[in-house]
Amino acid sequence: MPASSSISQLVVATPPVMPEAGKHTLVCVFLRGGADTMNIVVPYADDHYYSARPTLSVKRPGTSTDASIRLDDHYAFHPVMKPLEAAFKEGRLGMVQGVGTDSTSGSHFECQDQMEHGDSEKAHPTGGGWLGRFLRSRTGDNAASPLSAVAIGTKLPESLRGAPSVSVLEHLDDIAIKTPSGDPAAVTGALRRMYGADVTLLGQRGQQTLDLFNRMSTLHGQPYTPANEAVYPKHAFGDGLRELARLIKAGVGLEVACVDLNGWDTHFLQGTTVGGHAANAKVLAEGLAAFEIDLKSERDRYTVMITTEFGRRIYENASAGTDHGRGFTFMALGDKVKGGRILGSWPIGVMDETNPLGPGGVNIQYDFRDVFAEVLSGAMGTVEGSKIFPGAGLASVGLMA
Numbered sequence: 001m002p003a004s005s006s007i008s009q010l011v012v013a014t015p016p017v018m019p020e021a022g023k024h025t026l027v028c029v030f031l032r033g034g035a036d037t038m039n040i041v042v043p044y045a046d047d048h049y050y051s052a053r054p055t056l057s058v059k060r061p062g063t064s065t066d067a068s069i070r071l072d073d074h075y076a077f078h079p080v081m082k083p084l085e086a087a088f089k090e091g092r093l094g095m096v097q098g099v100g101t102d103s104t105s106g107s108h109f110e111c112q113d114q115m116e117h118g119d120s121e122k123a124h125p126t127g128g129g130w131l132g133r134f135l136r137s138r139t140g141d142n143a144a145s146p147l148s149a150v151a152i153g154t155k156l157p158e159s160l161r162g163a164p165s166v167s168v169l170e171h172l173d174d175i176a177i178k179t180p181s182g183d184p185a186a187v188t189g190a191l192r193r194m195y196g197a198d199v200t201l202l203g204q205r206g207q208q209t210l211d212l213f214n215r216m217s218t219l220h221g222q223p224y225t226p227a228n229e230a231v232y233p234k235h236a237f238g239d240g241l242r243e244l245a246r247l248i249k250a251g252v253g254l255e256v257a258c259v260d261l262n263g264w265d266t267h268f269l270q271g272t273t274v275g276g277h278a279a280n281a282k283v284l285a286e287g288l289a290a291f292e293i294d295l296k297s298e299r300d301r302y303t304v305m306i307t308t309e310f311g312r313r314i315y316e317n318a319s320a321g322t323d324h325g326r327g328f329t330f331m332a333l334g335d336k337v338k339g340g341r342i343l344g345s346w347p348i349g350v351m352d353e354t355n356p357l358g359p360g361g362v363n364i365q366y367d368f369r370d371v372f373a374e375v376l377s378g379a380m381g382t383v384e385g386s387k388i389f390p391g392a393g394l395a396s397v398g399l400m401a
Contacts (some may be wrong), residue, residue, distance in 0.1 A: 022145065022148070022251060022252065022253035022254050022255060023301070024255075024300075024301055024302065024303070024379060024380060024381075025244075025248055025254045025255060025256070025257060025301060025302045025303075026255065026256050026257070026302075026303055026305065026375070026376065026379045026380060027241075027244060027257045027258075027259065027302055027303070027304040027305070028131065028159065028256070028257065028258045028259070028304075028305055028307070029259055029260075029261060029284075029288075029304060029305065029306045029307070030112075030157070030258065030259075030260045030261070030307055030308070031260075031261050031264050031280075031284070031306065031307065031308040032108075032112065032260050032261070032262045032263075032264065032308070032309070033108065033262060033263055033264030033265035033266075033308075033309075034108060034111075034264055034265055034308055034309055034310045034311065034312060034324055034325075034328075035264040035280075035308040035311070035312075035328065036264070036266055036270065036277055036311065036312040036322050037308065037311050037312075037328045037329035038311065038312065038314065038329075038362070039056065039057075039058055039078055039270075039272070039277060039281075040077070040078050040081060040281055040329065041071070041075050041076075041077065041078075041095060041097075041329045041342065042057075042058045042068045042075060042076045042077070042078060043074060043075060043346055044058075044060045044061060044068055044070075044074070044075065044076045045073060045074040045075075046074075046346060048314070049314065052314045052315035052316070052360075053314070053315065053316045054316070055272075055316060055320060056270055056271075056272055056316040056320065056321075056322065057272070058076075058078055058079070058272055058273065060076070061076045066079055066273045067079065069081065069082060069085055071088060071342065072342065074342075074346060075342050078273070078278065078281055079273055080273070080278050080281050080282035080285055081281060081284075081285045082285065083285040083286050083288070083289035084285050084288060084289055084333075087288075087289070087292060087333060087339070088339060088340055089340060090339075090340070091337075091338070091339040091340040092292075092299070092333060092334060092335060092337060092339045093331065093332070093333050093337065093339045093340070094331070094332050094337045094338055094339035094340065094341055094342075094343070094399050095329050095330065095331050095332075095341070095342045095343065096329070096330045096331075096342075096343045096344055096366055096371055096397060096399055097327070097329055097342055097343065097344035097345070097346065097362075097365065098327040098328075098329075098344045098362055098363060098364055098365035098366060099307075099327060099328055099329070099330040099344075099364070099365075099366045099368050099371050100310055100311070100326050100327040100328060100364040100366075100367075100368060101114050101115055101120075101121070101309075101310070101364075101367075101368055102120055102121045102122060102364075102367070103121045103310075104121075106310075106324045108265070108309060111309040111310050112158070112309045113158060115307070115309055115368055116129050116130065116157060116158035116159040117129055117130065117158060117159075117161075118130030118133070118159075118369060118372065118388065118389045118392075120369075120391060120392070123390075123391045126389075126390055126391075127162065128161045128162025128163075129157070129158050129159035129160050129161040129162060129163070130159055130372065130388055130389065131149070131159040131160050131163065131256050131258070132159070132160050132161050132162030132163040132166075133162060133387065133388050134256070134376060134380075134383065134388050135148065135149055135160075135163040135164055135165075135255065135256060136162060136163065136164055137383070137384065137387055137388065138255075145165070145252055145253030145254070146165055146167055147165075147167055147247065147252045147253060147254055148163075148164075148165050148253050148254065148255045148256070149163045149165060149166045149167070149254075149255060149256045149257070150166075150167050150168075150169065150244070150247065150254060150256075150257045150258070151166065151167075151168045151169075151257070151258040151259075152169070152170065152240035152243060152244065152257070152258065152259040152260075153168060153170065153240070153259070153260060154168065154170065155168065156168050157258045157260075159258060160256070160258060163256075169243075170239075170240075170243075171239075171243060172243055172246055172247065224242065224246055226242065226245065226290065226293070226294040227293070227294050227295070227296065227297070228293045228294065228296050229293070230290040230291075230293035230294035231286075231290055232286075232287060232290040232291075232294075233282075233283050233286040233287050233290070235283045235287070237259065237260075237261045237283050237284070237287050238283065238286070238287045238290065240259040241259065241287045241288070241290065241291045242290075242291075242294070244257050244259065244291070245291055245294045245295055248295060248298065248301055248302055249295070249298065255380070261280065261283065261284055261287075263276065263280055264277070264280060264308065266312070266321050266322055267317065267319060267321040267322070267323060268319045268320065268321045269319070269320050269321060270316075270320060270321040270322055284306070288304065288306075288333060291304070292333070299334065299335045300335050302334055303332065303333070303334035303335075303336050303337065303375065303378070303379035304332065304333040304334055305330070305331070305332050305333075305372070305375050306330065306331040306332070306333070307328075307330055307368070307372075308328050310324060310325060310326055310327075310328060310361075311325045311326060311327050311328030311329070311361070311362050312324065312325045313325040313360035313361050314360050314361070314362065315360050323360075324361075325360065325361030325362055326361035326362055326363065326364055327361065327362035327363055327364040327365065328362070329342075330366075330368075330371050332375055332399055332400070334379070336378050336379055336400055336401050337378075337399065337400060337401065338398065338399060338400060338401050343397065343398055343399060344365045344366065345365070366397060367392065367393070367395075369389040369392040369394065370392070370393070370394055370395050370396075370397055371397055371399065372389070373385040373388060373389055373392070373394050374394075374396065374397045374399055374400050375399065375400060376388065377400070378399070378400025378401065379400070
């Protein structure tokens with residue numbers, strides 16, 4: 001099927017899906033590099049946090065103009081997270097403390113791989129990605145849209161491995177048949193005649209893909225103006241969220257979308273309210289807030305989950321940075337989230353000498369699979385979690401309505 005070379009993956013197979021595919025979209029944001037969520041959701045009530053981070057801690061609420069923003073009696077937002085304060089207070093943004101994998105490797109690759117496959121280090125590896133398994137589990141009478149699953153970028157994420165239909169793209173203009181003349185009508189007509197005479201599954205999929213190109217052609221060349229004066233950050237992450245908002249509005253059957261925000265491996269010169277970590281957190285907050293504002297009239301149509309592969313250690317290192325830890329703060333955004341709360345008690349024994357990575361990592365209270373499964377079910381309807389996360393106990397977390 002001719003298509004833009006900018007689409008690095010367009011895999012169409014036999015996909016049983018729900019008749020109402022695209023009614024709700026799960027957007028998965030991955031903070032790659034091991035985000036220091038302790039300096040995003042600040043445990044300001046714990047004096048140990050300040051003694052362990054003499055130069056990297058974020059100031060207590062109300063102490064200065066660059067102080068943290070109080071969320072409750074124990075936690076506060078980093079000041080650059082201000083754009084998401086309203087979502088938390090209005091109950092659309094919720095968090096879970098102490099989430100993680102059972103991997104003790106400290107490896108970015110291994111922990112990301114385990115999380116995206118939905119595996120346990122102690123169990124036999126599960127085939128494919130957890131989102132791929134979810135999409136394959138869908139049943140119904142309608143065929144999958146070629147855009148039922150989308151990854152923003154140039155690479156297929158492991159979480160979508162095994163999905164019946166996946167598109168990897170950077171911009172919606174990539175979804176087009178490109179011809180030297182700039183007018184694809186002749187090529188489209190020939191393809192329709194060819195696929196129209198083919199009564200096999202290939203012919204059906206060909207017609208569906210041509211229908212998609214035709215539908216998306218109405219968006220090409222049209223300057224997109226976000227609704228409600230939403231302003232996305234000038235960053236690849238902001239661009240990706242803007243494209244996802246367009247897809248959700250276009251009603252193309254989008255069920256799952258993945259977008260990354262890289263650059264969280266802050267071993268050196270991490271900074272507090274300025275520096276690389278703060279800059280990344282600012283992009284995250286501004287991007288998600290713009291997405292919320294842009295889709296204000298359609299907030300019942302999406303849920304966003306924000307994860308990382310592991311957190312950082314509670315204490316700063318000799319290079320004014322933080323090293324690899326264990327548990328992190330997971331976040332979810334949307335009308336189906338029981339927000340305005342930070343679940344999980346503040347970890348006890350964070351300096352436990354028995355930690356395989358050394359003292360200082362936040363203890364894990366929640367298996368990431370429990371959290372992922374609850375968000376998936378809460379966002380997308382009844383899901384048979386044992387098929388998505390085989391072997392996991394899947395205890396209740398209380399994050400979703």
